[in-house]
Structure formats: structure tokens, C-alpha cells
Amino acid sequence: MRTLQQVRDAVDEIAASSPSRLFLVVLFLVISVFTALLSLPAASVKHTVTPLHDALFTATSAVTVTGLTTVNSGEHWSLFGLIVIMVAMFIGGLGVITLASILAMAVSRRLGVRGKLLAQQSMNTNESGRLGEVGTLLRIIITTTTLIQMGLAVILIPAYWFEDRDLGDAVFHGLFYAVSAFNNGGFVSHANGLVGYEHNLLITMTVMVGVFIGSLGFPVLMVILTCRHHVKRWSLHAKLTVVVSIILCFAGAVVLGALEWDNPRTIGEFSFGDKILYSLFGSVMTRSGGFSVVDQNELNPTSMLITDALMFAGGGSVSTAGGIKVTTIAVLFLAIAAEAKGHSDVRAFGRRIPEGAMRVALSVVVLAATLVTIGCALLLWITKEPLDRVLFETISAFATCGLSVGLSAELPPSGKYILAALMYAGRLGTITLAASLAARQRDQRFHYPEERPIIG
Amino acid sequence: MRTLQQVRDAVDEIAASSPSRLFLVVLFLVISVFTALLSLPAASVKHTVTPLHDALFTATSAVTVTGLTTVNSGEHWSLFGLIVIMVAMFIGGLGVITLASILAMAVSRRLGVRGKLLAQQSMNTNESGRLGEVGTLLRIIITTTTLIQMGLAVILIPAYWFEDRDLGDAVFHGLFYAVSAFNNGGFVSHANGLVGYEHNLLITMTVMVGVFIGSLGFPVLMVILTCRHHVKRWSLHAKLTVVVSIILCFAGAVVLGALEWDNPRTIGEFSFGDKILYSLFGSVMTRSGGFSVVDQNELNPTSMLITDALMFAGGGSVSTAGGIKVTTIAVLFLAIAAEAKGHSDVRAFGRRIPEGAMRVALSVVVLAATLVTIGCALLLWITKEPLDRVLFETISAFATCGLSVGLSAELPPSGKYILAALMYAGRLGTITLAASLAARQRDQRFHYPEERPIIG
Ligand SMILES: [K+]
Numbered sequence: 001m002r003t004l005q006q007v008r009d010a011v012d013e014i015a016a017s018s019p020s021r022l023f024l025v026v027l028f029l030v031i032s033v034f035t036a037l038l039s040l041p042a043a044s045v046k047h048t049v050t051p052l053h054d055a056l057f058t059a060t061s062a063v064t065v066t067g068l069t070t071v072n073s074g075e076h077w078s079l080f081g082l083i084v085i086m087v088a089m090f091i092g093g094l095g096v097i098t099l100a101s102i103l104a105m106a107v108s109r110r111l112g113v114r115g116k117l118l119a120q121q122s123m124n125t126n127e128s129g130r131l132g133e134v135g136t137l138l139r140i141i142i143t144t145t146t147l148i149q150m151g152l153a154v155i156l157i158p159a160y161w162f163e164d165r166d167l168g169d170a171v172f173h174g175l176f177y178a179v180s181a182f183n184n185g186g187f188v189s190h191a192n193g194l195v196g197y198e199h200n201l202l203i204t205m206t207v208m209v210g211v212f213i214g215s216l217g218f219p220v221l222m223v224i225l226t227c228r229h230h231v232k233r234w235s236l237h238a239k240l241t242v243v244v245s246i247i248l249c250f251a252g253a254v255v256l257g258a259l260e261w262d263n264p265r266t267i268g269e270f271s272f273g274d275k276i277l278y279s280l281f282g283s284v285m286t287r288s289g290g291f292s293v294v295d296q297n298e299l300n301p302t303s304m305l306i307t308d309a310l311m312f313a314g315g316g317s318v319s320t321a322g323g324i325k326v327t328t329i330a331v332l333f334l335a336i337a338a339e340a341k342g343h344s345d346v347r348a349f350g351r352r353i354p355e356g357a358m359r360v361a362l363s364v365v366v367l368a369a370t371l372v373t374i375g376c377a378l379l380l381w382i383t384k385e386p387l388d389r390v391l392f393e394t395i396s397a398f399a400t401c402g403l404s405v406g407l408s409a410e411l412p413p414s415g416k417y418i419l420a421a422l423m424y425a426g427r428l429g430t431i432t433l434a435a436s437l438a439a440r441q442r443d444q445r446f447h448y449p450e451e452r453p454i455i456g
Numbered sequence: 457m458r459t460l461q462q463v464r465d466a467v468d469e470i471a472a473s474s475p476s477r478l479f480l481v482v483l484f485l486v487i488s489v490f491t492a493l494l495s496l497p498a499a500s501v502k503h504t505v506t507p508l509h510d511a512l513f514t515a516t517s518a519v520t521v522t523g524l525t526t527v528n529s530g531e532h533w534s535l536f537g538l539i540v541i542m543v544a545m546f547i548g549g550l551g552v553i554t555l556a557s558i559l560a561m562a563v564s565r566r567l568g569v570r571g572k573l574l575a576q577q578s579m580n581t582n583e584s585g586r587l588g589e590v591g592t593l594l595r596i597i598i599t600t601t602t603l604i605q606m607g608l609a610v611i612l613i614p615a616y617w618f619e620d621r622d623l624g625d626a627v628f629h630g631l632f633y634a635v636s637a638f639n640n641g642g643f644v645s646h647a648n649g650l651v652g653y654e655h656n657l658l659i660t661m662t663v664m665v666g667v668f669i670g671s672l673g674f675p676v677l678m679v680i681l682t683c684r685h686h687v688k689r690w691s692l693h694a695k696l697t698v699v700v701s702i703i704l705c706f707a708g709a710v711v712l713g714a715l716e717w718d719n720p721r722t723i724g725e726f727s728f729g730d731k732i733l734y735s736l737f738g739s740v741m742t743r744s745g746g747f748s749v750v751d752q753n754e755l756n757p758t759s760m761l762i763t764d765a766l767m768f769a770g771g772g773s774v775s776t777a778g779g780i781k782v783t784t785i786a787v788l789f790l791a792i793a794a795e796a797k798g799h800s801d802v803r804a805f806g807r808r809i810p811e812g813a814m815r816v817a818l819s820v821v822v823l824a825a826t827l828v829t830i831g832c833a834l835l836l837w838i839t840k841e842p843l844d845r846v847l848f849e850t851i852s853a854f855a856t857c858g859l860s861v862g863l864s865a866e867l868p869p870s871g872k873y874i875l876a877a878l879m880y881a882g883r884l885g886t887i888t889l890a891a892s893l894a895a896r897q898r899d900q901r902f903h904y905p906e907e908r909p910i911i912g
């Protein structure tokens with residue numbers, strides 16, 4: 001009992017002094033547990049021990065809700081293995097949302113009363129103290145996310161039953177895809193994933209909507225659930241997230257659709273309506289669902305580059321989506337717009353965005369670009385594969401997107417460890433960096449004299 | 457006479473109201489003139505009319521001091537053609553430096569007295585009014601740059617004489633490489649360029665030093681010429697430029713050298729000393745000289761990616777180097793460092809960098825990344841070539857670097873026009889954008905209420 005108390009005290013102390021570090025350790029431990037579970041003979045169809053690099057890669061991919069795979073999920077893993085992956089995605093998704101929420105709250109606390117009120121508004125906790133405690137927060141997160149995933153399963157289970165006429169299978173696959181979609185997990189429980197079901201719009205469009213909802217992030221979901229269509233009452237964060245998400249989805253769909261319109265190896269032989277629907281599907285999946293109905297290797301190089309950019313952008317903050325996050329992009333573009341108009345304030349929807357937020361956004365982008373460049377350079381060196389494929393898989397891993405050109409499966413163990421490290425860094429890096437930077441911002445009493453270098 | 461007066465009035469008016477627009481038009485006209493000259497039969501060895509896309513590409517490449525070529529300069533162009541190219545580089549280099557200087561001065565004027573003094577300090581014009589007029593400025597620029605180029609020629613002419621034992625040839629090539637090096641022009645007057653002369657360190661190292669000096673930029677040269685080793689008296693701009701340039705050169709040399717150390721198709725079979733020297737040479741050339749002694753196609757993919765990053769970075773402001781410029785990078789990294797330390801001010805060398813400078817830097821980077829992405833996507837679409845090669849040539853064009861994997865020569869006319877447009881945009885885009893943004897910055901009286909979105 002005494003030891004337990006000591007452990008709890010130690011955890012409390014770390015949580016108070018450095019929540020980011022605690023979460024980095026916890027995520028590592030959770031991945032280790034799932035690596036062990038996936039290594040069990042019972043987890044594979046052949047009842048053999050899965051090699052460490054594949055078990056670790058899959059566990060990392062599932063817990064970070066990325067969806068990249070080194071083995072064919074539907075063929076390699078047993079039902080037990082697939083359930084382990086599903087649970088890993090559920091726990092990973094929940095963990096990421098909880099962690100990011102706690103950090104956002106911690107930032108608001110350190111920024112003082114005014115900042116606190118504002119961050120609470122973003123989290124939609126205007127009611128005093130409702131989300132004051134981590135326990136309450138966790139309860140609300142679990143309730144909300146579980147309900148949404150159950151809602152998706154309720155649509156997917158009959159859809160799969162209608163397709164395959166096997167209730168047991170349909171329940172399993174329905175649940176699996178519901179969890180995988182909402183958590184932006186990207187894992188599939190069939191050998192061919194969604195390929196072969198692309199004619200069933202009930203399945204693919206439900207998955208698409210699930211991914212989109214999941215990618216908006218918890219604070220935005222709370223705002224929408226509470227304020228609904230009263231957009232004026234939405235927080236700035238919710239408005240920015242929704243607007244940028246919609247712009248990216250539709251712009252991505254138009255560009256990708258136009259580029260692939262006549263490509264017979266992707267959507268070229270689909271019907272007119274399906275071409276449009278699956279362009280939107282493809283665009284939403286870069287936000288970072290990671291499902292696909294076409295082989296990403298067959299995209300033309302221009303589409304791959306556009307997909308790279310969309311994956312790098314990612315989804316909403318405090319969500320299971322990865323990437324640099326849409327608000328980061330919004331803040332940077334608003335700063336540039338302010339610059340172009342000669343405004344000294346960065347404005348959006350009648351609000352001023354503090355300068356500090358812009359510097360945090362900048363740091364996140366530079367960290368992301370640096371990690372992707374280093375990861376890409378290492379994998380180029382290891383594989384000697386063309387940049388197209390290596391960059392695609394690197395960004396997909398970093399942005400925990402899970403779209404794949406199949407490079408993951410071809411890599412030697414060293415390459416798999418690099419991608420796993422990228423998933424880990426991509427999952428927690430931007431969140432913890434942004435939180436720790438934002439928490440440090442404070443005013444300066446002493447100023448150096450100003451001098452302006454020439455830029456550009 | 458009356459018409460001339462009207463034209464002059466119109467030019468004066470445009471120059472006063474929008475110097476950037478004037479320069480965009482002037483550059484276009486200058487390119488047109490050199491396109492016409494290079495189209496003349498006398499300009500080619502075969503005495504035939506060079507196709508418009510090749511003449512326009514070469515003229516753009518020479519005037520923007522890029523150095524990309526669609527035809528082998530030493531084989532296609534006659535002596536007259538090569539002299540036209542040399543003059544185009546000389547005028548182009550001079551024009552860019554003059555333009556950028558005038559814009560930097562205009563910015564300082566609009567930012568008010570305090571800003572003016574500081575910008576003058578950057579231009580090293582503490583003596584009252586010494587550079588107050590464009591005429592005086594132009595005189596100083598011409599004198600300084602011509603003297604440096606003559607200095608380089610004085611070393612290169614005997615070196616080529618010693619190599620080839622032909623005084624006339626040596627004078628021509630010496631002058632050509634002096635102009636090409638200092639202006640970061642990247643053009644060569646031999647069919648194989650510097651390949652075949654890599655054993656003559658007097659030639660290659662003189663070219664390297666010329667490129668490095670040229671890439672620092674006019675304000676830094678003036679500061680160094682005036683204050684010499686009294687570094688404390690250097691402007692912040694000069695300190696940042698020199699420090700970042702040196703870091704990039706040596707870091708680039710170490711990384712590129714390590715990656716290519718055993719590559720027999722590049723530096724792998726050089727002697728130990730030459731491996732080190734030519735790693736440094738290769739690194740300096742990304743800063744944007746564009747000369748090479750090895751085939752860039754033979755670099756391993758990792759080195760190509762690192763080279764991409766170094767070319768994108770570019771050289772100093774108000775120089776003939778391209779890219780986003782080293783002070784832009786310095787400001788962004790200093791902003792991130794300030795963030796990490798929790799400072800609200802961005803500091804360097806005991807000075808505070810205004811927030812506005814950071815937003816300008818950010819805008820420049822986003823503009824550059826956007827143009828490169830669009831250009832790269834278009835060229836991928838046209839060529840269906842691998843991303844490695846297309847990205848390399850695209851960044852080289854945008855950053856007016858001139859290192860080439862030979863894609864320029866393989867492109868259909870449409871692709872050549874795209875690269876020419878990128879050179880034009882890369883040459884003037886970042887400079888004019890930065891100037892017009894900086895000039896617009898002003899203080900705001902009315903502030904919206906503050907609200908902070910969640911970042912990352
Ligand atoms: K994913």
C-alpha cells in the first residue's frame with residue numbers, strides 16, 4: 001500500500017510539473033503493452049510469434065491511430081489480434097483526446113484568468129467548473145466519443161450484414177470500422193479493406209462522415225453539440241476549424257478529382273457520380289482517416305504531391321487526426337492576410353488572435369517540416385526508393401494519416417522503427433510542443449532596442 | 457520632346473506610387489530585349505534562329521542570374537551569344553541589387569524616422585544623405601560590384617591562361633566566370649563548365665569565393681568594407697546574414713560530404729583533401745551560385761533532398777542570390793527560440809526584432825512554398841518524371857540557383873515557360889512582397905477583443 005501511495009505521489013508530481021512528459025511516457029508504456037499482446041501467437045492467424053518490428057509497428061500504428069501497416073491486417077491477424085488492434089485504436093484515440101484536452105486546460109490556467117476563460121470557452125465549459133476536474137472531463141469525453149462510435153456502428157452493422165449475410169461477421173466489422181473511422185484509425189479488418197465495397201455508399205459514406213466528425217476535434221464537437229446552428233455563439237476555435245476543414249475538403253476534392261478524372265487505375269472507370277463522391281472521399285481521408293478505395297501507388301505524381309500537402313495539414317486540434325492541424329494553418333494565413341492588409345492585429349471573426357499564438361503555430365510548422373525532412377532523408381538513404389513514395393509514406397506516418405503506397409511493408413526493420421518513431425513524434429510532438437510553448441509565454445519587463453533586418 | 461516628358465512623368469509617378477510594379481515591368485522588358493538578342497542568328501554557333509522557348513528561357517535565366525539552361529551554353533551559343541549572356545548577367549545582377557536597395561530604402565522611409573535610421577544603418581549610410589539619392593546609390597553599387605568582379609577576373613584570367621595557353625580565350629573565360637560567379641549567375645562558357653578544371657583549385661576556389669561574396673548581399677558588403685573586423689559596429693542585418701551563411705555552408709558541407717563520401721559517380725574517387733574542398737564547394741553553390749563539378753543526377757536521393765533544402769534557403773538579402781534569404785530563416789528561428797525560452801521579445805545580438813519583421817518573413821516562406829508546390833505539381837503533370845528530379849529543378853529555378861539535373865533541357869516548351877515564370881517570380885517575388893508588406897505595416901488604433909484558438 002505504501003509503495004502504491006509513493007507511485008501515485010510520483011505520478012501526481014510529474015503530472016503537475018510536466019504533464020507533457022508524463023503523457024510521452026504513458027503512450028510509450030501503452031504501446032509496449034499492445035506490442036506484447038500482438039506478439040502473442042494467438043494474435044496471428046498462423047499462431048506464430050509476430051516479429052518484434054512488425055508487432056511494434058502495428059501497435060504504434062494502432063495506438064497513435066495512424067493505420068499504416070507492415071502486414072495485411074485482414075490476412076495476418078487472428079480475430080483476437082484484430083480485437084487487440086480495435087481496442088488499441090479506441091484507447092489510443094481516447095488517450096490522445098484526453099491528453100490534448102488536459103494540456104489545453106493547463107495552458108489556459110497558466111495564461112491567467114482571461115486566457116482561462118477563453119480556453120474554457122473553446123472547450124465549451126462556460127458552466128462554472130463543469131469540466132474543472134480531469135475525471136469529469138474524461139467522463140464527458142468517453143460518453144461523447146463512445147456514443148458517436150456506437151451511432152456509426154448502428155449504421156455499419158446492417159450495411160455489412162446486407163453485403164455478406166453473416167451477422168457475427170457484420171457485428172465485428174461494423175464495430176471495427178466504426179472505431180477505426182471515428183478515431184481516424186485507418187485500420188481495416190478485411191484483407192482488401194474497403195476495396196470491393198466501394199459500390200456500397202452506405203458503408204463508405206458512413207466511414208467518410210465518421211472520419212470527418214472525428215477529425216474536427218473534441219472542443220469543436222462540444223461546441224456544435226451545445227450551440228448547434230447558432231454559429232455566432234461558437235468559439236473562434238470552432239469557427240476556424242470548421243471553415244478551414246471544409247475549405248480543405250472541397251478544394252482537395254476538386255483538385256484530386258480533376259487530376260485523377262481519366263486515370264483508369266484509380267477513379268477513371270467509376271461512374272460520373274462515383275467519381276465526384278470518391279474525390280470527396282479521397283480528400284476527406286487525407287484529413288487523416290487513411291482509408292482508401294484506390295491503390296495510392298496508382299495516383300499520378302501530381303496527385304501524390306497534393307495528397308502530401310493535405311496530409312501534412314491534418315485535422316482539428318484535440319482530435320485523433322494528425323498533421324500540423326487546421327487552426328495552425330488558419331493562424332498562419334490570417335497573419336499573412338493581416339500583413340497584406342497592413343493591419344498590425346491578426347483578426348478573424350471579430351476577434352484578435354494574440355501574437356503568441358502565431359509564434360506557437362510557426363514553431364509547430366517548423367518542427368513538423370524538420371521531422372518530416374529528417375525522416376524522409378533517413379528513409380531515402382535506407383531504401384534508395386524514389387522521393388515520391390518515400391515522402392508520401394513519411395508524411396502519412398508523421399501526420400498519423402495511414403494512407404500508404406505500401407512502402408511500410410517493404411522496409412527493413414530499421415526503416416520500420418523510423419516510421420514508428422515518426423508516428424510517435426507526430427502523434428504527441430506537435431501537441432506537447434504547442435502546449436509547452438504556449439504555457440511559457442509571459443510578458444517581458446526589459447526590452448532590447450529594436451532593429452529590423454532586411455527580409456526577403 | 458513633349459512625349460518624352462510625358463513618358464518620364466508617367467515613370468516617375470509609377471516609381472513613386474509603386475516601385476515594385478515598375479521593377480516588375482522593367483525586368484520583363486529587359487528579358488524581352490535579351491530574348492530578341494539571343495534569337496538573332498549571330499547568337500548561335502550554327503547561325504540559325506534559336507526557338508523562342510529556348511531564347512526566352514536563356515534570357516530569363518541570365519537576367520535573373522539563375523543559370524539553368526535548355527541548351528549547352530558552350531556548344532549552342534556563339535561568342536556573340538555568350539557575350540550577350542554575360543552582359544545580361546551583369547545587368548541583371550546590377551538591376552536586382554539596385555532594385556532591392558531602393559525598396560529597402562523606401563521601406564525605411566515609410567516606417568518613419570526611427571525605421572529610416574535603422575534601415576540606413578543596414579545600408580551603412582550613417583553619413584547623412586550619402587546614399588540619399590538613387591543616382592548616388594547606383595554609382596556606389598556599380599563601383600563596388602565592378603571592382604569585385606574585376607578582382608575575380610584578375611585571378612581567373614591567368615589561371616585559364618595557364619590551363620589552356622590561349623590568352624584571348626583566357627581573357628574571355630576569365631571575365632565570363634568572374635561575372636557569372638559574383639552575380640551568382642551560374643552560367644558557364646565551356647561545354648563542360650568547370651568539369652575538367654576541378655584539379656585547378658585556383659579556378660574553382662576563386663569561383664567559390666566569388667559566389668560566396670556575391671551571395672552575402674550589398675548591405676553586408678558595405679558594412680564589411682567600412683567596419684571590417686569591428687564586428688560590434690556591424691548592423692544586425694550583417695551579423696545575422698554572415699552567421700547564418702556560415703552555418704549553412706559548413707553544415708551543408710558536412711552533411712553532403714558525408715552522404716557522398718563513397719559515391720564513385722560524384723566525389724567518391726576524389727582525393728581526401730578534394731573530397732573536403734568539393735563538399736564545401738557543393739554546399740556554397742546551393743547558396744545560389746549554381747556551378748557544379750559533378751553531375752547532380754548522380755547525387756544519391758538523400759543528398760538531392762538536402763540540396764533542395766539548402767537551395768530553398770538561398771543567400772543574403774539585397775544580393776544576386778535567390779531563395780527565401782538567410783535573414784528570413786534567422787528571424788523565423790529566432791522567433792521559435794524566443795518562444796521556447798518563453799521570451800515575448802524576439803532577440804538577437806542585444807537587439808529586439810519587431811513582430812512585423814516576423815510576419816513578413818512568414819509571408820515570404822509561405823509564398824515561396826506555395827509557388828514551388830504549384831510549379832512542381834504542374835511540371836510533374838507535364839513530365840511524369842519522378843518527384844526527385846522535378847522538385848530539384850523547380851526549387852533551383854525558384855531560388856535562381858541554377859544547379860540542374862538536366863530536366864530543363866528535356867522539357868517541352870510549356871514546361872520551359874513554367875520554369876522561366878518561376879525564375880521571374882523567384883527573382884522579384886520575395887523581394888517585392890517583403891517590401892510591400894513591410895511598407896504597409898502601421899499601428900492600429902482599434903483592437904478587437906482577444907481570443908486564442910488551440911494550436912497544434
Ligand atoms: K489515420
Ligand SMILES: [K+]
Nearest residue numbers: 522640642857
Ligand atoms: K544562380
